[in-house]
Amino acid sequence: xxxxxxxxxxxxxxxxxxxxxxxxxxxxxxxxxxxxxxxxxxxxxxxxxxxxxxxxxxxxxxxxxxxxxxxxxxxxxxxxxxxxxxxxxxxxxxxxxxxxxxxxxxxxxxxxxxxxxxxxxxxxxxxxxxxxxxxxxxxxxxxxxxxxxxxxxxxxxxxxxxxxxxxxxxxxxxxxxxxxxxxxxxxxxxxxxxxxxxxxxxxxxxxxxxxxxxxxxxxxxxxxxxxxxxxxxxxxxxxxxxxxxxxxxxxxxxxxxxxxxxxxxxxxxxxxxxxxxxxxxxxxxxxxxxxxxxxxxxxxxxxxxxxxxxxxxxxxxxx
Amino acid sequence: xxxxxxxxxxxxxxxxxxxxxxxxxxxxxxxxxxxxxxxxxxxxxxxxxxxxxxxxxxxxxxxxxxxxxxxxxxxxxxxxxxxxxxxxxxxxxxxxxxxxxxxxxxxxxxxxxxxxxxxxxxxxxxxxxxxxxxxxxxxxxxxxxxxxxxxxxxxxxxxxxxxxxxxxxxxxxxxxxxxxxxxxxxxxxxxxxxxxxxxxxxxxxxxxxxxxxxxxxxxxxxxxxxxxxxxxxxxxxxxxxxxxxxxxxxxxxxxxxxxxxxxxxxxxxxxxxxxxxxxxxxxxxxxxxxxxxxxxxxxxxxxxxxxxxxxxxxxxxxxxxxxxxxxxxxxxxxxxxxxxxxxxxxxxxxxxxxxxxxxxxxxxxxxxxxxxxx
Numbered sequence: 032x033x034x035x036x037x038x039x040x041x042x043x044x045x046x047x048x049x050x051x052x053x054x055x056x057x058x059x060x061x062x063x064x065x066x067x068x069x070x071x072x073x074x075x076x077x078x079x080x081x082x083x084x085x086x087x088x089x090x091x092x093x094x095x096x097x098x099x100x101x102x103x104x105x106x107x108x109x110x111x112x113x114x115x116x117x118x119x120x121x122x123x124x125x126x127x128x129x130x131x132x133x134x135x136x137x138x139x140x141x142x143x144x145x146x147x148x149x150x151x152x153x154x155x156x157x158x159x160x161x162x163x164x165x166x167x168x169x170x171x172x173x174x175x176x177x178x179x180x181x182x183x184x185x186x187x188x189x190x191x192x193x194x195x196x197x198x199x200x201x202x203x204x205x206x207x208x209x210x211x212x213x214x215x216x217x218x219x220x221x222x223x224x225x226x227x228x229x230x231x232x233x234x235x236x237x238x239x240x241x242x243x244x245x246x247x248x249x250x251x252x253x254x255x256x257x258x259x260x261x262x263x264x265x266x267x268x269x270x271x272x273x274x275x276x277x278x279x280x281x282x283x284x285x286x287x288x289x290x291x292x293x294x295x296x297x298x299x300x301x302x303x304x305x306x307x308x309x310x311x312x313x314x315x316x317x318x319x320x321x322x323x324x325x326x327x328x329x330x331x332x333x334x335x336x337x338x339x340x341x342x343x344x345x346x347x348x349x350x
Numbered sequence: 351x352x353x354x355x356x357x358x359x360x361x362x363x364x365x366x367x368x369x370x371x372x373x374x375x376x377x378x379x380x381x382x383x384x385x386x387x388x389x390x391x392x393x394x395x396x397x398x399x400x401x402x403x404x405x406x407x408x409x410x411x412x413x414x415x416x417x418x419x420x421x422x423x424x425x426x427x428x429x430x431x432x433x434x435x436x437x438x439x440x441x442x443x444x445x446x447x448x449x450x451x452x453x454x455x456x457x458x459x460x461x462x463x464x465x466x467x468x469x470x471x472x473x474x475x476x477x478x479x480x481x482x483x484x485x486x487x488x489x490x491x492x493x494x495x496x497x498x499x500x501x502x503x504x505x506x507x508x509x510x511x512x513x514x515x516x517x518x519x520x521x522x523x524x525x526x527x528x529x530x531x532x533x534x535x536x537x538x539x540x541x542x543x544x545x546x547x548x549x550x551x552x553x554x555x556x557x558x559x560x561x562x563x564x565x566x567x568x569x570x571x572x573x574x575x576x577x578x579x580x581x582x583x584x585x586x587x588x589x590x591x592x593x594x595x596x597x598x599x600x601x602x603x604x605x606x607x608x609x610x611x612x613x614x615x616x617x618x619x620x621x622x623x624x625x626x627x628x629x630x631x632x633x634x635x636x637x638x639x640x641x642x643x644x645x646x647x648x649x650x651x652x653x654x655x656x657x658x659x660x661x662x663x664x665x666x667x668x669x670x671x672x673x674x675x676x677x678x679x680x681x682x683x684x685x686x687x688x689x690x691x692x693x694x695x696x697x698x699x700x701x702x703x704x705x706x707x708x709x710x711x712x713x714x715x716x717x718x719x720x721x722x723x724x
Contacts, residue, residue, distance in 0.1 A: 243718075
C-alpha cells in the first residue's frame with residue numbers, strides 16, 4: 032500500500048469508523064469532516080493543478096484515494112467535487128471558470144458536482160430535471176451538461192432523494208428557465224468512470240475481507256465454515272473478483288482512455304455486486320440483519336454499479 | 351536502454367522471420383495446439399531451430415519488462431510454434447535449475463534451454479491426479495541406478511520427448527509426501543512404452559507412459575533423495591506461471607476474430623453481441639493485467655490469472671455460440687473452425703492443476719482458510 036492510500040486509510044479509520052458511517056446514514060456527509068479532508072490532508076484539490084491551489088496529482092492518485100474511500104464507505108463528496116466537477120472544469124474552455132472555482136473546490140470552501148440528465152438549453156437558460164445527482168442537494172457549484180455544452184447554473188430546485196445506498200447522498204435537480212453560462216463542451220466521462228471503478232474495487236476488497244474473516248471464525252458441524260470447500264472456494268472466487276477489479280481499476284487510472292474506463296467501470300461494478308452478495312451469503316442470517324455491515328456494502332455495490340452508465344451500456348461501448 | 355533493446359530485437363527478428371501474414375476468418379482457432387502427425391516432425395524441427403536462434407542471440411530468457419517488449423514485437427512476425435519445447439523450457443528446466451546438482455545442470459540445462467532436448471512430465475498416474483503425492487510408481491535402488499516401474503498418464507509430448515521428468519516413490523514406508531524423488535528418465539531407454547491417448551477433440555497430444563524395469567542412473571536425480579515433492583512443486587509452479595501469466599493459451603486476436611464473424615453474419619451492430627464481445631474484452635484484460643501485477647505474490651497472481659483465463663474462455667465459448675449459431679454444429683464452410691476452440695476449452699480447467707485445486711491453493715495460502723484434508 033503506498034503512502035497516499037495509507038494516509039487516507041488512517042484518516043478513515045480515525046474519523047469514519049463504521050459507527051460514524053452509520054450515524055450519518057441518510058443525513059449526508061459531515062461538512063466539517065470534508066473541510067478537514069481538504070485542509071489537513073489537502074485531498075479535495077488532489078487533481079487540481081498547483082496554479083489553482085491544488086496538489087497537481089494525476090488520476091492514478093485519485094484512484095488510490097477512491098479505493099480507500101470505497102473501502103470505508105465514506106460518504107465524502109470526493110467523487111462529485113474532486114473528480115467529476117474538477118475534471119469537468121479542467122477540460123472546459125473557460126479560464127475564468129477555472130480561476131473562480133478550482134481554488135474554492137481545492138480548499139474545501141465549497142463543493143461542486145456534475146449534473147447530467149434530461150436538461151435542455153435555450154437562450155442561455157436551462158430547463159428540465161436531472162436525477163440522481165451525486166451530492167446535488169449540497170453542491171455549491173452546479174456544472175450542468177445540456178445539449179452539446181457544459182454550463183454553470185445559478186441554482187436549481189433541489190430535492191434530496193431517498194436512496195438505496197444511504198451512505199451516498201443523491202438529489203433531484205430541476206431547472207426552470209434557470210440562467211446559466213456556457214463554459215465548454217460535454218466533458219469526458221473518463222475520469223469519473225475510472226475513479227468510480229477504483230472506489231468499487233476498494234469496496235469489494237473490504238467486503239471480501241469481511242466474508243473471509245467470518246469464514247475463519249464461524250463454526251458449524253464442529254469446524255470453521257471456511258474449512259468446507261463450498262465456502263472456501265467461494266472465498267477464493269471473491270479473491271479472483273477483487274484482484275481482477277483492482278487490476279482493471281489501476282489500469283483505467285494509470286492510462287486514462289475510453290476503453291479502459293468503460294472496461295473498469297463495468298467490470299468493477301459487476302465484481303463488487305458479486306462480492307457483496309456473497310459476503311451476505313457467507314455470513315448467513317447474521318449477514319441479512321441491519322446491525323451487520325454486510326448490507327451497507329451490498330447497497331453501495333448495487334447503487335454504484337448503475338451510476339455513470341450501466342455495465343451493459345459500457346460493455347456495448349467497448350464491444 | 352529499452353530503446354536499444356527493442357532495436358536489437360527488431361534487427362534479430364527481421365533477419366530470421368517473415369512478417370505476420372493477415373489472418374483469415376477461416377483460420378484455425380484452437381486452444382490446444384494439436385499438431386497433426388503428418389506435420390509434427392517438421393513442427394518439431396522448426397521449433398528447435400527457432401529456440402536455438404533465440405538462445406544463441408540472448409532472447410530465450412528475458413526478464414519481465416523485456417519479455418513483454420519482445421512478446422509485443424513477436425506479434426508482428428510469423429513465429430515458429432514452440433509448443434513441442436514448452437514442457438522442457440517452462441516445467442522441467444526450472445526444477446533442474448533450482449534443485450539439480452551442478453553436474454546435472456551442466457549436462458542438461460543448456461541443451462534443454464537451447465531446444466536441443468525435448469522433455470515431458472511423468473507426474474500424474476491413474477490413481478494420482480489432483481492428489482499428486484499419491485503416486486505409486488516405484489523406484490528401487492540397484493547399485494548406482496534406480497529401477498523404475500509404474501504407469502504415468504497425461505504426459506504431453508511424451509511421444510517425441512528425449513527426457514521424462516518422473517516423480518517416483520523411493521520410500522514406500524515414509525509419509526506420502528516424504529517418500530518421493532524426482533528423476534530424469536531417458537525416454538528411449540528399454541522398458542519405456544508410450545501410448546497416445548485420444549482426446550475429446552479427436553487429437554492425441556498426450557499419452558500414457560508405461561515404465562517397466564527402466565534403469566535410471568542416480569546421477570539423473572533432481573534434488574535430494576526423498577525430496578522430490580519440493581522439486582516437483584517448482585515444476586508445477588513454473589507451469590502455472592507460464593500458463594496463467596502469459597494468457598498464452600488464448601489466441602491473441604480472439605475478440606477481433608469473433609467480431610469479424612459477427613460482421614460476416616450481419617450482427618456487427620447487434621447490442622446483445624456487442625455486450626458479449628465487450629464482456630469478453632474485459633475478462634481477457636482482467637486475466638492479462640492480473641498475471642502481470644508486480645504487487646501480488648507471483649504464485650497468487652498465477653492461480654488467479656489461470657482462473658480468470660478460464661472465465662474468459664467460458665465467455666468466448668458462449669460468444670462463439672451466439673455469433674455462429676448452427677455454423678458451429680456443422681461444417682457449412684464458414685466458422686466450423688471454432689469447434690476446435692469449444693472442444694479445447696474444458697482442458698484448460700483441468701490441466702496444470704484443476705480450477706478446484708487453484709481455489710484451494712488461493713483459499714489456504716493466500717486467504718489463510720483451513721486446509722483441505724490430505
